[in-house]
Amino acid sequence: MKIDRRCFLSLGIGGAAGLALSPIPWKLADDSAIWTQMWPWTPVPADGEATYVKSACTLCPGGCGISVRKIDNRAVKIEGMEGHPVNDGGICLLGLSGLQLLYGPNRVKTPLKRAGERGEGKWVKITWEEAISEVAKKLGDIKEKGESNSVACISGSDKGTVPALFKRFLSVFGSPNFMRMPSIQDSYEIANNISLGFIAQTGFDLEHAGFILSFGSGLIEGWGSPVRMIRANSSWRKAGIKVVQVEPRLSNSAAKADKWIPVNPGTEYALALGLAHVIIRKSLYRNDFVHAGASGFIRFRDLVLSNYSPDSVEKITGIKKETIEALAVDFARSERPVAICGRGQGKSQGSLGEVMAVQALNVLVGNINKEGGVFAVNDPAYIAWPAYQSDAVGAAGIKKERIDGAGSGKYGFAKSLTNRFAGAVNSGSPVSLLFVLESNPVYSLPDTKDVKDAFKKIPFIVSFSSFMDETALNSDIILPNHVYLERYEDVPATAGLSKPVVSLARPVVSPQFNTKHAGDVILLIAKEVGSPVADAFPWKDYQTCLEGTAGDKWKILNKEGFSSDPAFTAQVVNISPGRFDLSGGVADLSILFTPVNSEEDSKAYPLFLLPYDSFRIANGYIGTPPFVIKTVEDTVLKGKDILVEINPATARANGLSAGSYATLKTPKGSARVKVHLFEGIMPGLVAMPRGLGHTAYDNYLAGKGINVNELIGTVEDPASGLDAAWGIRANLIKA
Amino acid sequence: MKEEQSKEKVKKFGMVIDLDKCTGCGACMVACMAENNVPFKEDESKKLDSITWLRIYKLTNGKSFPDADICYLPRPCQHCGGKGDHGHSPCVSVCPATATDYNKETGIVSQIYTRCFGCRYCMAACPYHARYFNWWDPVWPDGMEKYLSPNVSVRMRGVVEKCSFCFHRYQLAMDKAYYEGRREIEETEYQTACTQSCPANAIAFGDLNNSGHAVYELKKDKNAFRLLERLQTNPKVYYLSSREWVRRAGDNYLKDEKK
Amino acid sequence: MDSALIPRGVKRCPTWQFALWIGAAGAVLLWGVFAMLLCWFKGLNQTNMNDSYGFALWIWADLAVIALGGGAFFTGFLRYIVGKDELKNIINYAVLIGFICYSSALLILAIDIGQPLRGWFIFWHANVHSMLTEVAFCLTCYFGVLTIEYVPLILENRQIDKVPFFHRLGHNMHEIMAVFAATGAFLSFFHQGSLGGVSGVLFGRPFGYREGIFIWPWTFFLYTWSAAACGPCFTIMITKITEKVTGKRLVKQNVIELLAKISGWMIGTYIIAKIIDTWYWAKVTAPAAGFNLMDFYSNNPFYGIWILVLEIVICGVVPAIILTSEKGRKNPAALMTAIILAVLGACVNRWVMVLQVMAVPVLTFENWVMYYPSWQEVATTILPVAYGVILISLSYRYLPIFPQEQELNPEV
Ligand SMILES: Nc1nc2c(c(=O)[nH]1)N[C@H]1C(S)=C(S)[C@@H](COP(=O)(O)OP(=O)(O)OC[C@H]3O[C@@H](n4cnc5c(=O)[nH]c(N)nc54)[C@H](O)[C@@H]3O)O[C@H]1N2
Ligand SMILES: Nc1nc2c(c(=O)[nH]1)N[C@H]1C(S)=C(S)[C@@H](COP(=O)(O)OP(=O)(O)OC[C@H]3O[C@@H](n4cnc5c(=O)[nH]c(N)nc54)[C@H](O)[C@@H]3O)O[C@H]1N2
Ligand code: SF4
Ligand code: SF4
Ligand code: SF4
Numbered sequence A: 001m002k003i004d005r006r007c008f009l010s011l012g013i014g015g016a017a018g019l020a021l022s023p024i025p026w027k028l029a030d031d032s033a034i035w036t037q038m039w040p041w042t043p044v045p046a047d048g049e050a051t052y053v054k055s056a057c058t059l060c061p062g063g064c065g066i067s068v069r070k071i072d073n074r075a076v077k078i079e080g081m082e083g084h085p086v087n088d089g090g091i092c093l094l095g096l097s098g099l100q101l102l103y104g105p106n107r108v109k110t111p112l113k114r115a116g117e118r119g120e121g122k123w124v125k126i127t128w129e130e131a132i133s134e135v136a137k138k139l140g141d142i143k144e145k146g147e148s149n150s151v152a153c154i155s156g157s158d159k160g161t162v163p164a165l166f167k168r169f170l171s172v173f174g175s176p177n178f179m180r181m182p183s184i185q186d187s188y189e190i191a192n193n194i195s196l197g198f199i200a201q202t203g204f205d206l207e208h209a210g211f212i213l214s215f216g217s218g219l220i221e222g223w224g225s226p227v228r229m230i231r232a233n234s235s236w237r238k239a240g241i242k243v244v245q246v247e248p249r250l251s252n253s254a255a256k257a258d259k260w261i262p263v264n265p266g267t268e269y270a271l272a273l274g275l276a277h278v279i280i281r282k283s284l285y286r287n288d289f290v291h292a293g294a295s296g297f298i299r300f301r302d303l304v305l306s307n308y309s310p311d312s313v314e315k316i317t318g319i320k321k322e323t324i325e326a327l328a329v330d331f332a333r334s335e336r337p338v339a340i341c342g343r344g345q346g347k348s349q350g351s352l353g354e355v356m357a358v359q360a361l362n363v364l365v366g367n368i369n370k371e372g373g374v375f376a377v378n379d380p381a382y383i384a385w386p387a388y389q390s391d392a393v394g395a396a397g398i399k400k401e402r403i404d405g406a407g408s409g410k411y412g413f414a415k416s417l418t419n420r421f422a423g424a425v426n427s428g429s430p431v432s433l434l435f436v437l438e439s440n441p442v443y444s445l446p447d448t449k450d451v452k453d454a455f456k457k458i459p460f461i462v463s464f465s466s467f468m469d470e471t472a473l474n475s476d477i478i479l480p481n482h483v484y485l486e487r488y489e490d491v492p493a494t495a496g497l498s499k500p501v502v503s504l505a506r507p508v509v510s511p512q513f514n515t516k517h518a519g520d521v522i523l524l525i526a527k528e529v530g531s532p533v534a535d536a537f538p539w540k541d542y543q544t545c546l547e548g549t550a551g552d553k554w555k556i557l558n559k560e561g562f563s564s565d566p567a568f569t570a571q572v573v574n575i576s577p578g579r580f581d582l583s584g585g586v587a588d589l590s591i592l593f594t595p596v597n598s599e600e601d602s603k604a605y606p607l608f609l610l611p612y613d614s615f616r617i618a619n620g621y622i623g624t625p626p627f628v629i630k631t632v633e634d635t636v637l638k639g640k641d642i643l644v645e646i647n648p649a650t651a652r653a654n655g656l657s658a659g660s661y662a663t664l665k666t667p668k669g670s671a672r673v674k675v676h677l678f679e680g681i682m683p684g685l686v687a688m689p690r691g692l693g694h695t696a697y698d699n700y701l702a703g704k705g706i707n708v709n710e711l712i713g714t715v716e717d718p719a720s721g722l723d724a725a726w727g728i729r730a731n732l733i734k735a
Numbered sequence B: 001m002k003e004e005q006s007k008e009k010v011k012k013f014g015m016v017i018d019l020d021k022c023t024g025c026g027a028c029m030v031a032c033m034a035e036n037n038v039p040f041k042e043d044e045s046k047k048l049d050s051i052t053w054l055r056i057y058k059l060t061n062g063k064s065f066p067d068a069d070i071c072y073l074p075r076p077c078q079h080c081g082g083k084g085d086h087g088h089s090p091c092v093s094v095c096p097a098t099a100t101d102y103n104k105e106t107g108i109v110s111q112i113y114t115r116c117f118g119c120r121y122c123m124a125a126c127p128y129h130a131r132y133f134n135w136w137d138p139v140w141p142d143g144m145e146k147y148l149s150p151n152v153s154v155r156m157r158g159v160v161e162k163c164s165f166c167f168h169r170y171q172l173a174m175d176k177a178y179y180e181g182r183r184e185i186e187e188t189e190y191q192t193a194c195t196q197s198c199p200a201n202a203i204a205f206g207d208l209n210n211s212g213h214a215v216y217e218l219k220k221d222k223n224a225f226r227l228l229e230r231l232q233t234n235p236k237v238y239y240l241s242s243r244e245w246v247r248r249a250g251d252n253y254l255k256d257e258k259k
Numbered sequence C: 001m002d003s004a005l006i007p008r009g010v011k012r013c014p015t016w017q018f019a020l021w022i023g024a025a026g027a028v029l030l031w032g033v034f035a036m037l038l039c040w041f042k043g044l045n046q047t048n049m050n051d052s053y054g055f056a057l058w059i060w061a062d063l064a065v066i067a068l069g070g071g072a073f074f075t076g077f078l079r080y081i082v083g084k085d086e087l088k089n090i091i092n093y094a095v096l097i098g099f100i101c102y103s104s105a106l107l108i109l110a111i112d113i114g115q116p117l118r119g120w121f122i123f124w125h126a127n128v129h130s131m132l133t134e135v136a137f138c139l140t141c142y143f144g145v146l147t148i149e150y151v152p153l154i155l156e157n158r159q160i161d162k163v164p165f166f167h168r169l170g171h172n173m174h175e176i177m178a179v180f181a182a183t184g185a186f187l188s189f190f191h192q193g194s195l196g197g198v199s200g201v202l203f204g205r206p207f208g209y210r211e212g213i214f215i216w217p218w219t220f221f222l223y224t225w226s227a228a229a230c231g232p233c234f235t236i237m238i239t240k241i242t243e244k245v246t247g248k249r250l251v252k253q254n255v256i257e258l259l260a261k262i263s264g265w266m267i268g269t270y271i272i273a274k275i276i277d278t279w280y281w282a283k284v285t286a287p288a289a290g291f292n293l294m295d296f297y298s299n300n301p302f303y304g305i306w307i308l309v310l311e312i313v314i315c316g317v318v319p320a321i322i323l324t325s326e327k328g329r330k331n332p333a334a335l336m337t338a339i340i341l342a343v344l345g346a347c348v349n350r351w352v353m354v355l356q357v358m359a360v361p362v363l364t365f366e367n368w369v370m371y372y373p374s375w376q377e378v379a380t381t382i383l384p385v386a387y388g389v390i391l392i393s394l395s396y397r398y399l400p401i402f403p404q405e406q407e408l409n410p411e412v
């Protein structure tokens, strides 16, 4: 017994000592340190050769140059391209997140054909040949019935060769119905058409302006070419250039401005006319430029002098008359003052009256077509393709009235009225086949329900989306495009630029999935549809088309990544002094300047819902990537709840407090929201960000917040046919 | 003589962020995430477990409509020099496992992920909330790990991470310089990802000790201030603002105290 | 069934009853173990901790338990070094409670760190400037000492004691126990202090930061002092609870009263020091950083300044007055109230110095946030309690913990 125990003890102690002296515990300890950094679920990025590829970002109309860092065949980081005329090394958060789109879970990986009900998400994979012949067959049938004009296309943009190919396809085929997604440029175009007599875009040489008067434009929140605008803002800060922001809400742009002037929403036009009143009354306008003898000016002068005195403008806008007087003088006496409008990022069209009233200010101070001023800019000039021959059906089809009415009758000045598309389809204009290119109309057009109803009425929808967005989800066939990092494409940057730039997107990596360039796909469809459509597309493939189109600029595009040669990109249109017809050339000025407002019941809806744009939420075709959604403050999105901004006074009046739930009701719908109190918003308003409330996309985005488009509708501007709504009547009830 | 020489060589990398230029656009935040393999989760709205080496704060002046004002303030790690700038940063001095270190050569406060055992004492020490704990395993959706950079380790669950002033970029620049037979690098050769991305050029980065670098003069601006200077943390990140209320928000003051 | 293991001359409940009791405690223990495993395998996302509450319920429990376990070192110090001989009648239990507290503390630490497998880095890659390094070393050493103090108790079990080797080992260990008690007291002095230093050195956290001498902030000394002051109260409290549960008197009142009196004077002096410290901090240290006292309390939506009143007045001044007065000690209700308040006081102090330090916003544009522990945190915090109950039950049943038990319960 004794010996046993001793034996046992010495064995135990000896064993322990032996073990401690052996490498085992030390090895185990060391291993534990290694294990904890080598869990198989923690990825270890492979190293390799680092290279950079110059390309262009297409995620917004900004047109930035990018430089993508690669390790072997992987793209690992997107950076701004140094020396690029738009962004010179800077880049925005969306552009930085491009790789999350490229490698993201939401890519459509192969052509898909709908298997279940629309929107159900049931698909069968098909080959490219099957997909193309299916679409071509549908087109053939339509043509046979002589209904070629019932084919339509909604495109994110109408600039560049790919949209041009689609537009050309429709034209040869026999349909005038090529539409682009709405933006403030629609209004600027019509304004130019009316006051100058020709279609042109408006460009601003903001970098050299001497005073900036912004009517709600989110100058640093993604307006126009976002990176370029932010850079311009920095140059204003440095040079001490004064910026005045007129807006009902303290946006970032308002906060950054030297002066923020809160204005009753929708009455910006009146302020502009009030300022014109003061400028004219005090004779501060440029007599030589305005050509005071012109009949247009006389009518304009009479209108503003009689109807828009600071006194009456104070009543409309809520801005003190002294402020108006002082601002007008400040503006008119500054060197190179520029007035600019287009709410938020400029993705809504706005009232024509407002655009023209604001443009009138630029004309009055004569800051047109000169450094630091406002320019009329042609569409990019480099796309010049040979004429084509249509057949009889095609020739007849193209002459028919557009579905959205643009270009004829009272919409004679408009080029595209996508805002009217859903209404037209719902009231009986037949669309038998719809192409959707680089856009997500089911999500991003206002009055979502109306849009969805319209889509239900369209028998065949073809999506070219790279991503499973809401529109793709509601289509019949998806022909997935390469994403921009996998393809060649010309990227014209025009948004608000006085000197447009064309950049070249090029494949940074080889296509990750079984996708095809939309440019190639439309060529293949044309071939399959046959003569005469096929004959209008003489190119072997898109690449040949692009190179041919770029001509002798191809080399430079390839080498530098961009061209800003005006001979190639776009021309500034010469405007002689006095050329502007300030009266707008429209007989009934009162219609032109009628404030567009929702006419719904003000008792049931005592508040106004004001959608706003945030740089940290993408609200167009591109869904907000995970990195970007991570930057969204918890006062905007908390879990799945969206927060609306209201003034504490509004909260008190409605029995609400910070963080409480409420039901937001508008004539278009209602939604459960959370309340965020913000002293920077005018009492009586409820502000909601655009870009949330996706039902498609991945788990990083879908189901978060509310899509404000479901709560708002369109209000047709009587003068232009564009959507002039800036918001909608609303109520906020404690939930 | 010898001391003089070494003093001259000592670099002190730092930032000057111009809040008058900063638009709060968030590019710097994302540039940092993209550069440094920062993970993300499905719900990032709980900001207290959301890893953002560079966080942009939205400051308000506390006044009511229409006198309200806001200002954005990007906050990377301040790379504190600690009392007397001797390198005893609040966080470095407390880490029991020497998993975070003050680099005397560059003034950069490092974080060694494989050394950190996740006690979070450093987080308690940092008044800037610049340190983030990996509460979750980093998970990338299938295929997305392709964009991960090999220059920065992917962090495992259970360790603390923070802004490194993109130290790997310094290493790469130094490597290149040595390879080319140089001992020193130019200002432009080492710039952080956030600085590079900022569309507003609001961030200047460089050697605070080097009179040839932009930050050298910028930090002396009359509108320059640092966060919580009174705590003697000695941050290497300076801010510029022409607005008095913003400058005052940078530190705590007793009610009757004038700045 | 297990009567051969039970010390001679004392009565213990029937085996089935004991088994039931252990079973109940065991179930709670398993619940805690389950939560602990969740935390280890799934990570600390199982908790409600976050970047503002990186130190939360656990670290509080840890510090509280260590403070209260201070009864062991201080009683040992009084018994072996100062020579208060009566305390031999409670020292065993003090040691056992201390052992439970410290082993629990170590376990909690192993759950609390993000990379438990790397826990040993704190020793291997030690940073001598860190208070936590000091804590880790002293804590581990002191746990060793407590083990050494506890082992002779185990060896006194009737069956183990029969083995001559163990008998002699136990005897010899008793002989040199004063050395260990002294070592223990020394180690305790340091790690209690280092724990106080943990928040005291945080010069970036004006709520926790304190001036001091050399490298030691005042909290260093206050922690040691408060542990010494309140630890014995915890020993008394657990003793009283044990007496309630077993339905027996186990320690003579004079022993309790002696310990309570010493404790009272310790609390009294401690609370004076604490008030001076708070005053100096509120008047000099914090204002230098731009803070008024109320800045630290007014934003807190839950308890505000009341937590300071609770800690200092209700759980400090009140028990000090009761315990230092003869009348107070003699009145059982007053005595118990004071004991409980003192224990609570130590807990509140540790709560404040752990959770508030990190949660009080320092940047002017940050806000107070609230934190609620998750069930996993609660379960793992209760785990040591269940473990303590089990260890106490086993020790009480099989070991001669209370030398006076036989004398006080003569009927057997
Ligand atoms: N050019 C150059 N060479 C150097 C140095 C330098 O500064 N420049 N420094 C020298 C020094 S000091 C050192 S320590 C060495 C370091 O040399 P390495 O050990 O090669 O260091 P890294 O390149 O940092 O990391 C190596 C690989 O580990 C991967 N990795 C990241 N995290 C983990 C993980 O958790 N687990 C595993 N298994 N892998 C991971 C990384 O993706 C990377 O591919 O280099 C030395 N050589
Ligand atoms: N972001 C990031 N951070 C990291 C790491 C990482 O991979 N990524 N790695 C970590 C690791 S493993 C390490 S070791 C550290 C390295 O961190 P550091 O030690 O700071 O690294 P180095 O930059 O390699 O070297 C330090 C300095 O040594 C100087 N030097 C070179 N040769 C000599 C010499 O002969 N004499 C003297 N006096 N000086 C000389 C160089 O000029 C340089 O400034 O960084 C750590 N931090
Ligand atoms: S501004 Fe537009 S074009 Fe430029 S990087 Fe951002 S998303 Fe891309
Ligand atoms: S990128 Fe520049 S402008 Fe944008 S938030 Fe960061 S510092 Fe400010
Ligand atoms: S900011 Fe925080 S993490 Fe960075 S050095 Fe200072 S104390 Fe450390």
Ligand code: SF4
Binding pocket: B094, B095, B096, B097, B098, B099, B100, B115, B116, B117, B118, B119, B120, B121, B122, B123, B159, B160
């Ligand atoms: S969490 Fe990591 S870095 Fe921070 S103190 Fe602990 S071991 Fe050091």
Ligand code: SF4
Binding pocket: B031, B032, B033, B035, B036, B053, B054, B076, B077, B162, B163, B164, B165, B166, B167, B192, B193, B194, B195
């Ligand atoms: S310096 Fe580098 S690590 Fe630090 S915030 Fe900027 S990008 Fe991130």
Ligand SMILES: [Mo]
Binding pocket: none
């Ligand atoms: Mo290293």
